[in-house]
Amino acid sequence: MTLPWGFGHAAAMDTLLRLEHTIAARLASGEPGSSYVAQLHARGLPVIARKLGEEAVEAIVAALGPERGDLVGEAADVLFHLLVLLAAKDVPLAEVLAELDRREGTSGLDEKASRSA
Numbered sequence: 001m002t003l004p005w006g007f008g009h010a011a012a013m014d015t016l017l018r019l020e021h022t023i024a025a026r027l028a029s030g031e032p033g034s035s036y037v038a039q040l041h042a043r044g045l046p047v048i049a050r051k052l053g054e055e056a057v058e059a060i061v062a063a064l065g066p067e068r069g070d071l072v073g074e075a076a077d078v079l080f081h082l083l084v085l086l087a088a089k090d091v092p093l094a095e096v097l098a099e100l101d102r103r104e105g106t107s108g109l110d111e112k113a114s115r116s117a
């Protein structure tokens with residue numbers, strides 16, 4: 001995959017970890033008047049979860065449309081709202097990444113076959 005110039009995999013991870021940190025700080029601040037993250041959190045978990053679902057649907061629509069840039073924007077919305085949901089549930093991104101690490105090298109087809117055996 002080609003990443004934007006100068007933007008390596010470590011930088012991509014930095015971005016997600018920095019965003020996770022910012023989101024945690026906004027949750028701790030609890031100031032819905034000045035923070036979208038705090039506002040969303042104050043509206044409750046079902047609203048956060050629904051928002052993630054909406055953004056996922058918007059990403060699907062963008063993927064099926066002609067504008068590559070629309071998909072980039074909607075994918076960013078999905079990642080952002082997923083991080084907000086994980087923070088609200090006290091699940092560190094590192095835990096999700098560890099699960100992906102655990103799955104690394106196991107084909108999805110093999111895993112599926114092992115479930116139906």
Ligand SMILES: N=c1c2ncn([C@@H]3O[C@H](COP(=O)(O)OP(=O)(O)OP(=O)(O)O)[C@@H](O)[C@H]3O)c2ncn1[C@@H]1O[C@H](COP(=O)(O)O)[C@@H](O)[C@H]1O
Pocket residue numbers: 019022023026034035036037038076077080
């Ligand atoms: N990455 C984001 C980010 N991506 C999207 N959004 C917001 O997500 C919202 C969702 O957009 P939509 O248009 O889908 O929804 P909406 O109609 O505005 O909202 P609803 O009325 O449907 O709830 C918009 O208000 C966007 O601005 C984000 N808001 C914040 N961040 C990051 O989070 C940090 C903390 O933000 P605050 O909590 O606002 O300080 C920021 O510095 C950014 O780094």
